[in-house]
Amino acid sequence: MAIPVVLFGCGTVGRALAREALSLGDEIRFLAVLDSSGGVVDPSGIPAGRLREILSFKEKGEGLGATGLTWEEALEAVCALLREGRGVVVDATASEGTVGFLLEALEQGWGVVLANKRPLVGPWEDYRRLTASGRLRYEATVGAGLPVIxxxxxxxxxxxxxxxxxxxxxxxxxxxxxxxxxxxxxxxxxxxxxxxxxxxxxxxxxxxxxxxxxxxxxxxxxxxxxxxxxxxxxxxxxxxxxxxxxxxxxxxxxxxxxxxxxxxxxxxxxxxxxxxxxxxxxxxxxxxxxxxxxxxxxxxxxxxxxxxxxxxxxxxxxxxxxxxxxxxxxxxxxxxxxxxxx
Ligand SMILES: NC(=O)c1ccc[n+]([C@@H]2O[C@H](COP(=O)([O-])OP(=O)(O)OC[C@H]3O[C@@H](n4cnc5c(N)ncnc54)[C@H](OP(=O)(O)O)[C@@H]3O)[C@@H](O)[C@H]2O)c1
Known part of the structure; x- marks a missing residue:
């Protein structure tokens, strides 16, 4: 069964992940892709053709707000997804502001995967709460993808x-x-x-x-x-x-x-x-x-x-x-x- 994924960040890492997922066929189903300007959300899974369109759109330097929802609308739609199902949230941003959302995702039973180091280097208490469920993975944050963690x-x-x-x-x-x-x-x-x-x-x-x-x-x-x-x-x-x-x-x-x-x-x-x-x-x-x-x-x-x-x-x-x-x-x-x- 395809793993449902919500992707925050469509820069170098986010796009590489999406391309890797496309090469795997239907093993991963993106329900949402967000950048800093907006996002595309499809509860039944963004079709492969639309995902490719999003990637070339981003490669031209465009913001997803221009082809999908505004950031606030996209976040609201993603919050609804969190309540309705289960899957994995990927944080491929370089933002310091994602901790609250990631904790919410974990609380709702989702897994979380980080390329972004910042959620892990704030106050120790945030780190403790993020890692407490055992459903957070952060291998990509240290050692350029080598299996260190x-x-x-x-x-x-x-x-x-x-x-x-x-x-x-x-x-x-x-x-x-x-x-x-x-x-x-x-x-x-x-x-x-x-x-x-x-x-x-x-x-x-x-x-x-x-x-x-x-x-x-x-x-x-x-x-x-x-x-x-x-x-x-x-x-x-x-x-x-x-x-x-x-x-x-x-x-x-x-x-x-x-x-x-x-x-x-x-x-x-x-x-x-x-x-x-x-x-x-x-x-x-x-x-x-x-x-x-x-x-x-x-x-x-x-x-x-x-x-x-x-x-x-x-x-x-x-x-x-x-x-x-x-x-x-x-x-x-x-x-x-x-x-x-x-
Ligand atoms: N590049 C690497 O080889 C590498 C390796 C390991 C770990 N990392 C880490 O992985 C993260 C991503 O790296 P990157 O090279 O892909 O960075 P990047 O190219 O700058 O991409 C960051 C992405 O995050 C988006 N973003 C920023 N704030 C957001 C928010 N609040 N909501 C949703 N999306 C948001 C940006 O949107 P816009 O497109 O609109 O600006 C952009 O698409 C960083 O934390 C980096 O340290 C990178």
């Missing part, structure tokens, strides 16, 4: 104890450090990352370290640590509070960091180590920033935009458990044929 949960559920988590959780920052190691000035590496589409539209969003801090907090909270975001120590890779600084001006200020970054990379090299931008959850606290790691570490081997998570646990102490992969899903090579059945 599922593995952590499985370890905890089977009696293991976690001592330390260290991870490269930003493909963008991983790429930047790799380029600096290759001798490229930091500010130039940032321009290169922008040109390749690796950064957010304003690179300060990546360089501030705030997004990695959110991921670190999600990992810490998954372990049951009742931390708040302000308790995560963050070392930014840009001047503090770039605020609304125009991008070109911001990029010029980064030149001031070129010499310092080079020195830090060289200093690490002299000690036989490499510099990585890590998230760390340990008994000493949760922190995010530049850290030196041993050459032999799986964290040192990470290349370009790869994500790597190293779990040191009671079972995996001497040889920690390593989860690594590309910083985003990649299409299989031509001719690739899976051996699994689904």
């Amino acid at each position: 599922a593995v952590l949960r499985s370890l905890l559920a089977t009696g293991d104890a976690v001592y330390r988590i260290r991870g490269i959780l930003s493909g963008t920052l991983g790429f930047l450090l790799h380029r600096v190691e290759e001798g490229i000035p930091f500010s130039q590496a940032v321009r290169e990352a922008m040109a390749r589409g690796y950064t957010e539209p304003h690179p300060a969003e990546d360089l501030s370290g705030k997004d990695v801090a959110r991921k670190a907090l999600i990992l810490a909270r998954t372990l049951g640590l009742p931390l708040e975001l302000r308790e995560v120590a963050v070392e930014p890779l840009c001047p503090p509070d770039p605020g609304e600084m125009p991008i070109e001006e911001f990029l010029k200020t980064l030149r001031l960091m070129d010499a310092g970054m080079r020195r830090r990379v060289e200093l690490a090299g002299k000690k036989g180590k490499v510099l990585r931008y890590l998230a760390e959850v340990s008994p000493e606290g949760t922190r995010v920033g530049l850290m030196q790691v041993e050459w032999e570490s799986p964290l040192a081997r990470a290349r370009g935009p790869e994500n790597v998570v190293v779990l040191e646990t009671r079972r995996f102490r001497e040889w920690p458990l390593v989860i690594s992969g590309p910083g985003g899903p990649r299409a299989p090579p031509p001719g690739f044929s899976p051996i699994s059945s689904n």
